[in-house]
Amino acid sequence: MPAMSPKQWVWVGGSVALVAWGGHTVVGCVGSEPVPSTDAATKPTPPVEGGPPGSKPNGQACAAPTDCQSSQCVDGVCCASACSGKCEACNLPGKAGTCEPVPDGEDPANDCPTTPLPPVDAGVVDDDAGADAAGAINVPEAGVTTDDTKCAGKCDGKRACAFPASKRRCGTSFCNSPTEEGRAACDGAGHCLLGLEACDAYSCTPGDPTCKTTCTSPSDCLPTHYCAGTGCKPRLGNGTVCQAGPQCTSGYCVGNVCCDDACAVTGGSCSAPGSVGKCVCPACPSGGACTLWYRDKDNDGFGDKDGTVLNGNAAPGCIAGPAPVPGFVKDNTDCDDNSANVKPGQTAYFTTPRANGSFDYDCSGSVEKEGSTYVGGSCGYCAIDRGVCALKTACSTARSQAYHGCINFSLFGAPSCKSTSQGAFHSTVACGATGTYYTCGSCSAAGGTASFTTAAKAQGCH
DSSP states (O other): OOOOOTTEEEEEEEEEEEEEETTEEEEEEEOSSOOOOOSSOOOOOOOOOOSOTTOBOTTSBOSSGGGBTTSOEETTEEOSSOOOSTTEESOOTTOTTSOEEOOTTOOTTOOSOOOOOOOOOEEEEEOTTTTTSTTOOOOOTTOOOBOGGGGOOEEOSSSSEEOOOTTSEEEEEEEEETTEEEEEEEOSSSOEEEEEEEOSSBOOOBTBSSOOSOOSSGGGBOTTEEEETTEEEEOBOTTSBOSSGGGBSSSOEETTEEOSSOOOSTTOBSOOTTOTTSOBOTTOTTOOOEEEEEEOTTOSSOOBTTOOTTTTSEEEEETTSOOSSTTEESOOOBSOTTOTTOOTTOOOOBSSOOTTSOOOOSOSSSOOBSSOBOOSOOEEEEEEETTEEEEESSOOSGGGGGSOEEESGGGSOSOOOOSSOOEEESSOOOTTOEEEEEEEEEESSTTOOEEEEEEEEEOOBO
16 A cells, blocks of 8 residues: 555555444445345255155255155255244254254354445545544555454354454554554454554554553553553542652642642641642641741841741741741842841942852842943043033033043943043952042043042942
């Protein structure tokens, strides 16, 4: 069979039929000519010699009804009855002359023929509307085979016919998707049809012929199951005893109980009486979620980032409040809860370090210096010239004398043209250390250059 797209199914040597099989729509090859079926099969009667007509008792060989005392010649022997029903015979070994049911699995008179399916258009079935939908059959590139003979009917030992059902395979099997197997199987009426069957517990890996029967990893099981040893077992519901998260439908095993949540916050419980399997906060008498509250010793509104229940600087409580301990807050971003000057968002600069030697007063994790550093250059002059703020190297008019100078203009951004002097350290100065700070002044006269002053200054940081 040639390789087909997911939207085409090709069958060779016959027609294609869609029928309902086991709750699924299935496809199968059918014959081109219907064969009628009758309940009464034609049973040949072999010629028999000897004995006067009409004198033979039941069980004796006969050629015609007139040979028998019973006037019934069936299956080549005189029979006690007409024995014309389906799957019954009068010549069974040890029971000749009596009409008995044909043994299970036999059909000497072809009483159980397969009725051909009605013909449909042969060749390609193009399922544009549903090829991408769930239930589409993804025929493998190598094609599929079906064998109706494996689905032929036989007598059931109770004067009726029995046909193999979908449990009997009769051709190609393949993994259609991770959750279903495509396979040729009997339809219970003598036909071998291709259909889909959902995997039970185990997954079906594309490229494999059938659903798995053992597991070594979670992927070997359906999402509704977990791998336990070598077998897939159904996942457990909330409140059920467990040993690991994959065993639970929720994915959470908390305190050996399947829980509806990871319940990782200290104080949360999935085993509280009346709420087993649900993460609750015993600290909340009226119910609600748990959270940790943190000590705010310096009363700056930010709690201790290093607070834990073990060190006493954190305590579980209701997320909606009130605080489980006076002076505790839900925020835990204060990197030094012993100093009100140390807190997130601090904008002031400090020349003395914290108790731990750090200058990180805004809890940003890095240090920003107050005083800039410039290398080389001299004081330029920020002036308004024809209405435009620009860097000047000399005072051109008395009008510009109202504005102060800039050190290395490019390091300070665009000229501000304000009556404030800009300054910087001439070399790198560490936080808290003192260095010479250069401050630019104004021009002394038209045509002059900006002056500067120097002074010792401590480097502030935060």
